Amino acid sequence: MSPARPAPSSLDVVFAALSDPTRRAVVERLRLGPATMTELATPLAASLPALTKHLSVLQRAGLVATAKRGRQRYCTLTAAPLRDAAAWLAEYGAYWDERLGALTTYLKENP
Amino acid sequence: MSPARPAPSSLDVVFAALSDPTRRAVVERLRLGPATMTELATPLAASLPALTKHLSVLQRAGLVATAKRGRQRYCTLTAAPLRDAAAWLAEYGAYWDERLGALTTYLKENP
DNA sequence: ACAATACTTCACCACATGGTGAAGTGACAA
DNA sequence: TTGTCACTTCACCATGTGGTGAAGTATTGT
Structure with a gap:
């Protein structure tokens, strides 16, 4: 893929974000309301470093917005x-x- | 991703297949009717080796069916x-x- | 002050993807 | 038969992904 790729369209990153079952599970969970990282990680049996990566993918796709409050990070759907x-x-x-x-x-x- | 990944669900491969603009263009083109590999490759400015790979991804996702007729390969949507x-x-x-x-x-x- | 909590960041690793040019295969045409 | 067409397959490369354990950074509780 070396030569001059164009900037990825929003469809690219959205579909790519949804192609992972963990991230779809995150979206499903966030449908019920905001959640912190550990609240997301625990039921999915995902480690926090892994979830941080998933969240950044969802954020780049514009599917999730986050806000730090104290030492917690609240995640909400932006659909x-x-x-x-x-x-x-x-x-x-x-x-x-x-x-x-x-x-x-x-x-x-x-x- | 080393430890024991589960078999990918159909949603996984379908979303992954749709995350590439070339493959979405193939799907859009096939909506108009069947096409051969070169008929797909030419308007997309894609090489045949590249298109062969894309087609195998679409086929694994169950989005496209192909049939060889003579030395040509006809691709159709299976949506x-x-x-x-x-x-x-x-x-x-x-x-x-x-x-x-x-x-x-x-x-x-x-x- | 000290420790626990809630994350994040930092190397790493294994593997899949998307591309290439070059060579190979099978069907058809001259 | 010989060549051309329509692909496919074969290395190979660069990059991105998804995971890990270990260390780092704030914030909060005792």
């Missing part, structure tokens, strides 16, 4: 990027309906 | 796994965005 990813996928919900039509068109144009 | 990913996202997106309520409804009514 706006999920909307973009879902919108991309939603087009393929429409794909199901138009599938036969597209195939028909294709066969008409490529006999 | 069933996209629905699982969309369903996962819809659950979390619908909480914030009305537009995704429509997707949730769609997935509920088209099981």
Whole structure:
């Protein structure tokens, strides 16, 4: 991948963030409300260094916002990027309906 | 990641497959109908070795099926796994965005 | 003051990904 | 038969990921 990669789009990092089961579990947990790092780590049986890395990935994807309060770090969901990813996928919900039509068109144009 | 990783779930590989812009472009192109490897590679300015790798990722994710015909390889979308990913996202997106309520409804009514 | 708590940061390691150029394979065309 | 086309496979490389244990940094409790 050496030569001049373009800046990753938001879809890139969002989908990449969601490709890990631990991070999806974090998102699921945060749906119930904010949580600290140890509150996230304990039920997932994840170490704190590992969770710190996961959180930074989720943060880079814009899926999670954090705020330090005292010596604790509170994490909350910021789901706006999920909307973009879902919108991309939603087009393929429409794909199901138009599938036969597209195939028909294709066969008409490529006999 | 050394110690005993569990088998990746289908969501893992589907989201990972979608995290690359070239592969998303392949999916978008295949929405219009089947295509051969060179037909996919040319507009994306991708080399054939690179595209072969991308295709194997998409195939492992169950997003694309291929059939050899003569010396050409025809690729088609098999979008069933996209629905699982969309369903996962819809659950979390619908909480914030009305537009995704429509997707949730769609997935509920088209099981 | 001292110690515990809640994290973070720092090397590391193993492995997967995404790319390359060059060589190999099988089907078709001249 | 000979060559070309459509790919695939083969090293190889650079980078990113996900994990670890150990050490470091604040903040808080006693």
